[in-house]
Amino acid sequence: MATVINLKEIQSILQNIDVVAAMEEGFIQYSNGNTVVPPVGELLFENPKGDAHIKYGYIKNDDYYVIKIASGFYENSKIGIPSSQGLMLLFDQKTGVPKAILLDEGYLTDIRTAAAGALAAKYFAPKEISAIGIIGTGIQAKLQLQYLQKYTPCKSVWVWGRTKDNVEKFTDELGSDFDIHIAKSPSELAKHCNLIVTTTPSELALLKAEDIQKGTHITAVGSDTEHKQELESKLLQLADIVIADSIPQSKSRGEIYRAVKDGELLEDKVIELGTAIQNQKLQRTNNEQVTIVDLTGVAVQDIMITKAVYNAFIA
Template sequence: MATIINLKDIKKSIQSVDIVAAMKEGFIHYSNEKTVVPPVGELLFEDPPGDVHIKYGYIKNDDFYVIKIASGFYNNSKLGIASSQGMMLIFSQKTGQPVAILLDEGHLTDIRTAAAGALAAMYFAPKKIKAIGIIGTGIQAKLQLQFLQKNNPCKTVWVWGRTLENTEKFKAELSPDFDIHIAKTPAEVAKNSTLIVTTTPSEVALLDAKDILPGTHITAVGSDTSDKQELDSKVLQKADIVIADSIPQSKNRGEIYRAIKDGTISEEKIVELGHVIQDPALQRTNDDQITVVDLTGVAVQDIMIAKAVYKTYMNTKI
């Protein structure tokens, strides 16, 4: 019978996991073609607005395969419910038997996305960060800021949100640990920050190329469907290095998809995160370069975090 792990035990188990290291290992496996990751399954809803992603796959010669169902319903806050929901299912790669059900309510997706953002910044953030810019005020915005602190510590933060109420709430929650400035526009964030993370479900570009400072790194995590866009395509055209978490996925979703569709960049400009991690020649070489990492979310991240949580949980039961 499959082991059922609830959210409380998931949160407890994950404290013992080096999630950023797990994401690094996963992206390397992926880019080295040691995984099987089919195209994303997707359901889009209009009223209320929301999307569901089904991501699944396995690492070759491993013990498990993983299916992740994760949703984002963006009016949930009005109901007092988190926008992220979902679960992860672990099966034996040898027999197909169900091994575990992780009732994470979308938490593991949030955590692995923030860890991937921290990993991107490890390789591409400038050595001297003027300030961290955060576009968005939800749980992902908070997690991205917190996860950055281990390897790219900076306490000066500029934040922009779609409503002043949510932005002020973000500031109130995080002010004990950060010096937070509320920006009136996304452009104001860009003009004061050299490490920017975008975390909204916007379908209209929020950042323009003219506002991006020399040396800025941008991690874009909000645009994970073909309809979403946070960066004007000319931002990617202006960038010296553009990185995809998955080149195949970038052909039908995310910032790279929109920029290629708009004709502002070509596929030849794109490098994949797992390759970049392994090759210093593909990484930032000076603090004047502008870099963009487009994180659309890859199933290998879910495989790595689900395995880590399951193994940690089972070890505590021995």
């Protein structure tokens, strides 16, 4: 019978897991061709607006395979529940026997995404960070900021959100740990920050090429379907380095997809994250470069974090 691991148990276990290191290993395995990761399954909803993603796969010659179902319903806040929901299913790779059900309520997706953001900053953010810009005010915005502290001591933060209430809530929750400034627009935020993370479900570009100062790194997290877009396509043309977590996925979703579709970016300019991690020449080489990492979310991240939690649970 499959082991059921609930959210509180998962949260307790994660305190002793280096999730960023797990993500790094996962992306390397993925880019080196040591994984089987089929295309993302996707359901899009209009009333209320939301999306559900089914991501699944395995690392070759490993013990398990994983199926993840995660959703984002963006009006959930109106009824007092988080926008992210979901669960992880872990199976024996040799027999297909279900080994565990992780009732994480979308939490593991949030954590592995934040850890990937920290990993992106580790290799592509400038050494001297003047201020961190966070576009969005939800759980992912908060986690991205918190996980970035693994790689930068910067406490100066600018935040922009769609509503005054959400921005004030963000500031109230994190203001004791950071020096938070409220931006009137994404453009104002960009003028003060050289490390920016975008975390919204926007379908209209929020950051423009003209907004970005030299040396800025951007981690784009929110655009995980073909309809979402947080970065103007010209911004990717401007960038010196453009990184995809998954080149195959970037052909159908995310900022890279939109920029290529708009004729502003050539596909051969794009480098995969796991490849760049292994080659210093493909990483940031000076503080003048503009770098963009487009995170659409890859099943190997779910595989790595699910395995890590399960192995710690049974240890």
